Amino acid sequence: MPQDMRAVEITNPGGPEVLQSVTRPRPAAGHGQVVIEVAWAGVNRPDALQRAGLYNPPAGASDLPGLEASGTIVEIGTGVSDWSVGDQVCALLPGGGYAEYVATPAAHCLPVPNRIGLKEAACLPENYFTVWSNVFSRGGLKGGERFLVHGGSSGIGTTAIQLANHFGARVFATAGSDDKCKACRDLGAEVAINYRDADFVDVLKEQGGANLILCMVGGPYIARNLSAMADDGRLVQIAFLQGPKAEVNFAQLMTRRLTMTGSTLRPQSDLAKARIAQDLREAVWPLLSAGRIKPVMDSEFPLDEAAEAHARMESSGHIGKIVLEVAGG
Template identity: 75%
Template structure:
């Protein structure tokens, strides 16, 4: 194809708040071998984007400095060796970066078909959260049917996804959230109970039902020792972020005596092969649920690309329930 000389793109002028995000231009590159070029219709907004904007989460080597880790749109060009996709295919994709732009390049193996009943706006909300939840809750955390699963931040994009997937695969699901409205949203999605952390102690609540077999946490800080207390014997704690900080004093004797497991991961720095394996697992085990309408992303609010600062402010206010998206060419 003939590439446009420039496309719109969001740039980070300097490390700081949402106001440092500026709309400018970027020359889209042609896809290398095993890559595809996507004309972005919608891009998801995620916490790692805000961390990158604040100067706290640098892109991996070789990744675009433009924020944006997921999108949905139309493939406009394929690189050498790409056989599973062709020009004109509608996909949603996990990106190494660059989603806040008219065009984004990503490995072909990190793309997934848009589930049949979904719009591109809905599909743009799938990759980052579904890759994160599947890899941490099921692949790393080993959640099994019948186990008690607790997710913190249950009304977030990660939380709403985790509740639905854990419920769909037969777990007993519990969640924490910061308002009664958010707790109600969690139970509406399938949580057995949701605890308002402002007036309820999730440790006591979980211990009352036998303790959590698995906890997914993105809060960190003083939640870490509390999570360990909330676990059942042989329980697992999976850490994916530290909104309240990564350093805390922990009594490791309880890990030994109660046979607890602490683990965690970040998605963006993982190898292309590791992400491709997650994509394959999602396509085989989760996409049928999406195609059947049994699960779906929870949508909060849509912003135009030029209103990206307002989208980041909305996310950092923690007032949202579910996913925030940018309309790029939708």
């Protein structure tokens, strides 16, 4: 293997233009790790936050952006017995996905499902780890419940709609255009609400309120989400695109027995992520292999056009996932 690799680094906090192609030393596999020769890397909102200087990598993680990738294992660290050199995998990464090679804990890798190519597989880890842990483990979604996901046409949204629909929930989604709303309905949303034309609070109240809401918007949506919830409803917050602060009347949490919670994925322990990976392997990967659910793709860019990929994501014009082609396949 080469000693150096192509990568894209953040030269300084700022807009997409601060992403620059560089040459870096190839990482080595530490204890419990594997090194993956990257074929494709997923592009996610946390990458843009890191680029802007608002989401620092955890201690010991690569400073390169990129939280998910697919490719082929080329090196095995000590203590790893579940994988072999040559295995094709997709993996949740602590960072470093925008590169030709990346090291990650072996327990955070999953096999590329049947019917799924390496390009599509690069879209799986960040979204499926996030949705499974927040909607089903933390949020406790059950069949028959009314589930509202904001940003239904995003990578997280398209994943949440499909999984919630498969497990028997009634799915409601918000999106910012008629085309995006149609995409949500095509994936299994019972109702898709164009937030430019209608108030999701009114729509959900007419249905009896949401039993569970997955929100990445925050800001003014926090109080509106509480109004849209059914008694005993749960709100799971996973991001704050419109800010983390809001004025809220917390008396309704007591009188209506509401629950507010949330999480971020990247800072969680390696063990916690390994447990999510095992849950996915058992409950979700068979659905992907059978073609019951699938990643929704928006666009692809070469690795050295990562800045253009970020501009596409931040335009909010995309439906589904954006990926970077590193080696292809």
